[in-house]
Amino acid sequence: MGKTEEPPRLPEGYRLDLASDPHAPALRRPDGVVVARFGAWGMTHEAVEREAWGDLLHRKRGTASRPEARSRA
DSSP states (O other): OOOOOOOOOOOTTOEEEOSSOTTSOEEEOTTSOEEEEEOTTTOOHHHHHHHHHHHHHHHHHTOOOSOOOEEEO
16 A cells, blocks of 8 residues: 655645746745745755745744745755
């Protein structure tokens, strides 16, 4: 029996956009801003979750303003 893969646990409204660029999926905030892009080797559930929760934490602290998308290769 194969293991069922669960999607990453992201903060409310954050989403993984696989359609806009299939070679570099983007993590997006609820307002559509790209938080990070991932390469094939850097896109693990842990990496996606870390970027999303880290962005949310910085935004709540008021330390992040529209960051440029970071690339995770």
